[in-house]
Amino acid sequence: MIEIKKGIPLIDQHDENGFYAGKFGGSYVPETLKKPIEDLTIAFEKLRYDESFLKERDYYFKNFIGTPTPFIKLENLTKHLGGANIWCKLVSKATGGAHKVYNATVHSLLAKRLGKKYIVGDTGAGYAGKMLSMAAAKFNLKCKIFMGTKDISRQAINCFSMKSFGAEIVPVDSGSKTLVDAVSECIRYWVANCDTTHMAIGSTVGPNIFIKICAWSTAQISKELKSQLISYFGSVPKKLKLLNCVGGGSSAAGFFNEFIDDENIELIGIEAGGPENGKHAAPLTNNCKIGVLHGAAQYVLQNSEGQIEETESIAAGLDYPGVSPLHCFLKEAGRARYTSASDEEALEAFKLVSRLEGFVSPSLEPSHAFAEAIKIAPKLSKDTILVVNSCGESSKDHNIIAEKLGYKL
Amino acid sequence: MIEIKKGIPLIDQHDENGFYAGKFGGSYVPETLKKPIEDLTIAFEKLRYDESFLKERDYYFKNFIGTPTPFIKLENLTKHLGGANIWCKLVSKATGGAHKVYNATVHSLLAKRLGKKYIVGDTGAGYAGKMLSMAAAKFNLKCKIFMGTKDISRQAINCFSMKSFGAEIVPVDSGSKTLVDAVSECIRYWVANCDTTHMAIGSTVGPNIFIKICAWSTAQISKELKSQLISYFGSVPKKLKLLNCVGGGSSAAGFFNEFIDDENIELIGIEAGGPENGKHAAPLTNNCKIGVLHGAAQYVLQNSEGQIEETESIAAGLDYPGVSPLHCFLKEAGRARYTSASDEEALEAFKLVSRLEGFVSPSLEPSHAFAEAIKIAPKLSKDTILVVNSCGESSKDHNIIAEKLGYKL
């Protein structure tokens, strides 16, 4: 049985080779990247304790990202469902509209410290790319974003933002034309340009150092949540459940981070179940085998040969065959529970939440988490607190949702 | 010469008939509306000093709207222009993406207090409608939004939001099919339904009480700015200029409000100059005659007969032939200066600001204010502080901008 070491941050639970629980993670990279990764690792391990760096980070988190994001009770939804109290961490209020801004900001600050003039990143939903372009524009870095052509067409608004921030979008037309291919292409680009260019992976995936930087960045979310819980309830409530969608897992890792040691608190990750009767993107829920994807060992959708399988989800940000080694670890340790919501359930959740709770307008990714909340809340006692991370804003999905729900625009 | 009474809020500068400077404003409404307006006036004048109401307002401002919005220095833009220091009040970070949320929230709270179950409003850019639908959904009010058909098609994202919040969008196909027609239709609807329905006018226009409620709501912006200025600079800087776009004028009124008495501070309102060689929407800049529009006397684009003229602006939110009596008053008193930026200048400003300052992504309305900042900053001393209110977020305009700037999406 795998044990989580108490008092040690989630991102430091790995062994000296970068493996969590001895089997998830690592750095399966081409030799060319060993040195840049080592450099980045050294730099990050120093900077994460460096006062001036932390001050800079906090300055931008506060003034540009606009932290803390609101923590609000969803009175109408709670009443409608008639069970647990449903709260929401409105992370979509962060500048740019999603949690991806934390990782993007930290990577841009790192790139500056590393003296890099170029930055590249992958994106699925387009948020990671939008945020990286946004931070890059601010910090004078030239930015290239790799994005699958399927995602480019379904997340056009975020592409608009990238262009307006002066980033170059590199369309990736191979494979499923989605996030998985974008990440591969981005890593390949870095292999060829790692001397001048910093790479930011958009989620808690990739070689271990990228997982660490990303989760360290999004951990801000649970830091805020913890102090907001204490300020509202006097202490962290006993009957507390945290719900977060899981694509790569950066949002969920950041949301769970501060609460790992408190075993009263149930941590629930919701993966993309895909269309009913179709493919999915839920490796944890569906007990996929461990494989190596993008430099890390993880549960991953693959065939018996080791070829990565195509996924399908209405939520571009969840449409990824792998999942963070951090979540594999939390699952293996029994600390978090993982389940999935279908495309249809996510859409219904979007509809209900939008109608009842105007100020929350979740994109399709967090709509998956709301779908689970809607499923379980009615069965739970009234003193249970569910907190859903609404980590993305719906406007990027307006065409998809409008079409599916029959809104004429 | 018109004098501004010191120590008296801008919204209370009117006489007993609701006229500012004896000639702007008033309540030119059909008799049917006299009573609802009187009721609303009495209720508002009581509630604006009511502790419990203020507490409620502050709660929602903080937790849902997410105040205070950031106040940030635009280092790159400042450096690029090489003159005055350019700062930005990032009001677009308010929930929903624009200042319109303040007025919408206050109106919804008022509607609840008044026991109304229905709420209606007008919208041009779609923000006023989006925000009203959003607040209405939260507060369980049934919501109808009047919107010109031209605006419906050019601001589709905001229409999506309205639909998802459960509001009904009533397309207005008369006249110029823009805001002016939407407001007319909205008032007409209220005439017929004022017994059950609360009306929220989306800007500081309309009968005086609506101007007052709206500016009272947006005044939050300058309250925040004042304390942010003091916290950054120790006191309100001497050489300070505030720049804000002016459509109806709610954003500018809210931005200027706390600074009216301090005559060191230059207040600059930027209207929509329209396409070069085309129509415009800038009654103050172009010395239009006083007329009565939507129940209030104001400078307004009209022909010699008194017919309201059609306007044209790339920014749907500025595409309005009239302007708030509050701004007519400030102009007449010499307290604020008004100018305009053309469509082309606004687009160029959008482009420059987005490229240099990733975190600011102004919609086309505040891009007009940035255009003026870009014009004047180079000529100003380095100790001058320009603060631009970036009161709207660009995503609603992504199709228009992408097309004009040749971004392929």
Added chain:
Amino acid sequence: MTSHTLKKNFDKLKEKKETALITYTVAGDPDKETSLEILKSIAKSGANIIEIGLAHNTPIGDGKEIQNSAHRAISNGILVKDLFDIIEDFKKNYSTDIIIMTYYNMILQFGADNFVNECRRTKVSGIICVDLPWPENKEFAEKCKNNSISFIQLVAPTTSKERLNKIIKDSHEMIYYISMLSTTGGDLKSSPEEILKNYNDVKNIDPSKKYVIGFGITENTISALKSADGLVVGSVLCKEITKSIKSGQNPVTNVANMIVKLKNKIQ
């Protein structure tokens, strides 16, 4: 003072125990000439008072039918001076009282004094200004009175008792009672009985004045309301013009036929 003709007109109607039929059409709808012909045929068909609309392009009190008429008139280039031309022409052959109905900005831009002078010159009996309520209208109403023109106050179901007293006190001979919460041309929301009850409450404040009911009056509802001093039909006529144009018929005769029908229903 105020309009002599209007007073006489109502006195005569009272003698004859007749309910005034008051029509509303828009000057310049569908064009200048035809709208004059319509006025004439209205007069010939038995209307007692004629309201003529001076169209404004941002009307905040009008329903769809009247908006359509106004839109046609403005599209065809109607000007304020055209309105007075039409009235002047009309008055050459007809003595029917003419009341102008418009929005305040039209008066303001023409100049209130000019406007009233033109009204006097062309023998206009009264003015209704949709968005110039009491007390905002005090000065202008005074100006009308000084020129022997009736300024016609409107009262609505929402008007408070206190306001009613003041408005009626300041009113000239004719008061316009809005039947219900609606823009012009809506469906009657209350029963005629209820409307008449409220109407009578208002009338009782000063029974010496004349009160006409408007908004929502159609072929179907008019006879139930005939106990009023007068009844205004507007949207019905504007709709008739629209229909005539669409079907290629003559609006002049169609409106005239409608007047005859309506007049019959209140006899």
Added chain:
Amino acid sequence: MTSHTLKKNFDKLKEKKETALITYTVAGDPDKETSLEILKSIAKSGANIIEIGLAHNTPIGDGKEIQNSAHRAISNGILVKDLFDIIEDFKKNYSTDIIIMTYYNMILQFGADNFVNECRRTKVSGIICVDLPWPENKEFAEKCKNNSISFIQLVAPTTSKERLNKIIKDSHEMIYYISMLSTTGGDLKSSPEEILKNYNDVKNIDPSKKYVIGFGITENTISALKSADGLVVGSVLCKEITKSIKSGQNPVTNVANMIVKLKNKIQ
């Protein structure tokens, strides 16, 4: 221990003062049978060592040309067992050393032991695993060695001195020197002189091992690099296959011709 044939092969080349020409093509590209024919023609045309790719669909080290080949192979349903079939068939008639190049997940899912066993059974000389760097590869490299298979370490221009020492110490007879920062098939970013200088620095760490240079080697650049122990050409051949397919020509003969040309350039 490790591959006897590979060692002998290099020894013989040394004797003859010949630079090893090492080819890379993908198993199953464009289909199983043709890829076997290509291997045979490569061997016949004078290549000294043959790398064969086991395609993976999320390759993070390959350039466009090799990705295209891999894509064709996967689309045509190539399986791991097909790879070994091809090698087994090839080895029936040819003794040229075969090195498998793949990604770690392919080995992992097949089972590392199974994979090495199959390699031994089919007389594979070595394995290159793109994303299994040192020290992550220690265990697997050991397994290879225990089965007389060379695990071929890669070193790159970014590899630190310290790492170089350790990697070379742990390496088997052959080391793959990546010429530049690039995925496979990029344009040479440095001059051949520079590359050779760095190459020699690396080689001097332990001159007893064999060092081959790969990445960016084309018809144009190969002769300038011929002082290396061996030179790998991959993208050039994959591109030749793509071109042949597109133009309806026979990839087998086209690749063979290319080999002859390349071989000539380093003689």
